Amino acid sequence: MSGSVFEYTVQTGDYLIKIGARFGVEATTLARDNGLKYDALLMPEQKLIIDNRHIVPVAQTGDLLLNLPQRMLYYFKYGELLAAYPVGLGKPSWPTPSGGFNLMNMVANKTWLVPKSIQEEMRREGKVVKTSVPPGPDNPLGKYWIGLSLPGIGIHGTIAPASIYHFQSHGCIRLHPDDVEALFMQITPDTSGSIIYAPMLLAESEDKIFLEVHQDIYNKGGVSQEALQQLAQDALLAYRIDWARAYAVLERQDGIARDVTLP
Numbered sequence: 001m002s003g004s005v006f007e008y009t010v011q012t013g014d015y016l017i018k019i020g021a022r023f024g025v026e027a028t029t030l031a032r033d034n035g036l037k038y039d040a041l042l043m044p045e046q047k048l049i050i051d052n053r054h055i056v057p058v059a060q061t062g063d064l065l066l067n068l069p070q071r072m073l074y075y076f077k078y079g080e081l082l083a084a085y086p087v088g089l090g091k092p093s094w095p096t097p098s099g100g101f102n103l104m105n106m107v108a109n110k111t112w113l114v115p116k117s118i119q120e121e122m123r124r125e126g127k128v129v130k131t132s133v134p135p136g137p138d139n140p141l142g143k144y145w146i147g148l149s150l151p152g153i154g155i156h157g158t159i160a161p162a163s164i165y166h167f168q169s170h171g172c173i174r175l176h177p178d179d180v181e182a183l184f185m186q187i188t189p190d191t192s193g194s195i196i197y198a199p200m201l202l203a204e205s206e207d208k209i210f211l212e213v214h215q216d217i218y219n220k221g222g223v224s225q226e227a228l229q230q231l232a233q234d235a236l237l238a239y240r241i242d243w244a245r246a247y248a249v250l251e252r253q254d255g256i257a258r259d260v261t262l263p
Helices: 016-023 027-033 116-124 177-186 225-234 243-252
Strands: 005-009 047-051 064-067 072-077 080-086 099-108 144-148 154-156 167-169 192-196 200-205 208-213
Touching: 016 027, 016 047, 016 080, 027 047, 072 177, 080 177, 144 177, 154 177, 200 225, 208 243, 225 243
Parallel strands: 064 192
Antiparallel strands: 005 047, 064 072, 072 080, 099 144, 099 192, 144 154, 200 208
């Protein structure tokens, strides 16, 4: 498990989407957990309860593991989880691919060479068509770029931190500026990893059973009562689950690890 349940003090300029992006929680979930409206006006020093617990998937190969529906990137070293970062990913019409990868390059202050496909999108939308964007405050790559062996895909920062934990990119993997800097300073060019698609996760932690369910954003399936029952059977945990609570978590799909232990 990663994350925790904690109290957060609202800062000037905060709003639910921005807070959720930083901690890996849907704004709608933050609102519901705190008895607020989705568009509630937050006041500085206001207190919020944040539950950003996530089930860490079983590590594949390499030090980096990204679960697409979960929008979480995990960094391991020698099998130990060192960090968990919320990420922004490709929109459904431009999905982030799955698969294993190696690092191809690591660049600070990279010029963005705008792909032809994105130039065409700019043209269709009536925007000024750019072929490149130099380093600086207008560069959507942010300060750090980590190129992957998956074609056209990289891990990078952003000049729009509130876009983290959403599916809005053209396939690349966005991190909060502080997180991408921390990751950039820790990894090495020989780092490898994998990208998986697991919208439902089930785990045992401290004698409790937790279920985490996400929207099947890329329509690959695997979010159903039948899939949940099979997941529980495979984990040998079916007899310990409160199925009424589990089905409620399945229905809600709020992306947080919820306790479904049978009393």
